[in-house]
Amino acid sequence: MDCTRNVVLEAWMTEHGYSSNRLADTVNKAVEEFTGRPGGLDGSSVRDWKAGRVKWPKSATRKALENVTGLPAVALGFVPRGRKQVVPTSPQQEDPDMKRRSLVGGIAAAAVAAATPGTSSPRRIGMSDVDRLQRRFTEIIASDHRHGGRLGIEQRAAALADEALNLQNAGSASQRVRSSLYACAASFRSSAMWAAIDGRRYEDAKTHMREAQTLAEMSGDQAIKFRIWSHAGTLYRHMGRPADALAANDVARNLHITRRDPMFASLGLAREAAIHGTSQNHSATRRVLDQSQDAMLRATQGTYRPVWLLAFYDQAELDSLALSAYLSLGNHQMAEFHAHRSLSTLRPHMVRSRAITTTRLAHAQLAQGDADAATSTAMLVPADSATQHARVSRMLQEFGAALRAVAPDSSTTQTWIEHTAGWRIPEQDAKHTGDVL
Incomplete structure (x- = not known):
């Protein structure tokens, strides 16, 4: 039996800090979420995956693993029955x-x-x-x-x-x-x-x-064109240039892939809503978010989609973009609603997204006058995200400044000051101001 090691899965586990036993337990819980019964994996099952003894797990296990990782099984190095395995390059930690x-x-x-003449062919x-x-x-x-x-x-x-x-x-x-x-x-x-x-x-x-x-x-490639122009819209939104952001996002939304696959249409609309939020356009924000939700509901399962889209875009991300839009509009109650809904469905691998959403939730709670709840929420952000992710770091600095402004002498503010005493601001944070939450 050909037992080529699954180095892609091994690399993912190393990157995310999973032992064989921990991944087995996490997948078992994910199986229970959609079947009602826990999975039967143990550490040896995962070691069989890594060793290549099991090249294509059973369907329920595959779905659970994909939910945990946010990646399709083939992107984790598994090979459908009847296909030949291509051995990937082992990732380097250097x-x-x-x-x-x-x-x-x-x-x-x-x-x-290849260009040198010789006896061998190019x-x-x-x-x-x-x-x-x-x-x-x-x-x-x-x-x-x-x-x-x-x-x-x-x-x-x-x-x-x-x-x-x-x-x-x-x-x-x-x-x-x-x-x-x-x-x-x-x-x-x-x-x-x-x-x-x-x-x-x-x-x-x-x-x-x-x-x-x-x-x-x-x-x-239409999908990668969409990704680039959609990113361009996000770039200009964060730079405080909503007109340019809408123009760039419109290029993405007008590609024919958005007519062929409602999931692309939904993402383009959700990002458009976030841009309308920065422009203080309340009616357009609500209308486009409704359209984005409708498009997501029309998207069929099983349709081929690129790994970058499968890895992040789902209901949790749509709610995260709605959260951003409503924060910009100053509708903090709706922002908090979407924050909680996003956090409740975020997949485990979305570490960065969880930190951003949690930070935005803290802002929404503080703006509604609940300093204690807001501070407790902000303190849930892991220290590495708070200190090493420039966007999260910036938002938490702004949270601290707002907290000191509304409750300068409170014990809650003192708790926050002590909590953040050892933090260091990423150098690039000093270079940019005025971008959006």
């Missing part, structure tokens, strides 16, 4: 600059070898190369949802975009493969763009955006 030099150097060597670039890059893209997505906004993620994604482009010159390839390589490069560059947005490095984000847009056009 310095991002070293990783970039290794990637670019290795591809450059391959390109030289290398043929195929879909197995694309598959390998797509697995690396899954790793980037997982890192983003766990950490978000970090410079290392941005650098790693940019280096992988370079790798995809360098493969174009490393040998011969079909037009399908070349288009797929451009789509991979655009995907990585869009992740670099998103990491820069999330880290509030807006000028860097614009640089990544321009290159991503060019690569997406060369690929012809």
Whole structure:
């Protein structure tokens, strides 16, 4: 029996701090949520997955695992019955600059070898190369949802975009493969763009955006075009430029993929609602959120969707965007409603999103005069998110300032001051002001 190790699953478990026993327990609970009966996995079951002895878990287990991780089973290294497994590159836990030099150097060597006359034929670039890059893209997505906004993620994604482009010159390839390589490069560059947005490095984000847009056009891939233009709308929203944000988001919403798949339409509408919130357009915000909800309800299960969309967009994210919109409008009661609903359905892997939503909930509670509840909520944000995620850090600074303004001498304020005494502000926070919650 072929027992090629599932290094993709191993990498995900390492990235998210899961032992075999802990993952088994978490999946068992997820099975119980939708079947009513707990799963029967134990640590040895997960070790069988990692060792490659089980290549395609049973359907209920797969669904539970996908709910826990936010990724489809194939993106976790599992192989449907009847398909041949492609062995992925083992992920490296190394310095991002070293990783970039290794990637670019290795591809450059391959390109030289392909171009040098000799007895061997030029290398043929195929879909197995694309598959390998797509697995690396899954790793980037997982890192983003766990950490978000970090410079290392941005650098790693940019280096992988370079790798995809360098493969174009490393040998011969079909037009399908070349288009797929451009789509991979655009995907990585869009992740670099998103990491820069999330880290509030807006000028860097614009640089990544321009290159991503060019690569997406060369690929012809509608899904990645949507992702890039939708990210552009978010970028301009956070920069306080709602007119540009609407224009960019409209490009995404007018792509034909939004007519083919209501899930894309729902995401585009939800992000439009968040933009209307920053523009203080109450009626448009409510109308577009209703349209987004309707589109999500029309989206059918089982439709093929890219891993980046499957990993994050669901009812919890729609409610998170509604929360952002209503906070901007000053409708704090509705903001709190959507915050609680989002937190109740957030999948476990959405660590960054949970920190952001919790912080926004604290703002909504404080604005309604409940300083004690707001402070208790804000103290739920993990210290690493509070100190290492630029957007969360900024929002918590603003929360502290608002708390001191409304209750300067209260014991609650003193508790918050003591709680945050050891925090350090990310350096880039000093560079940007005026962006939105």
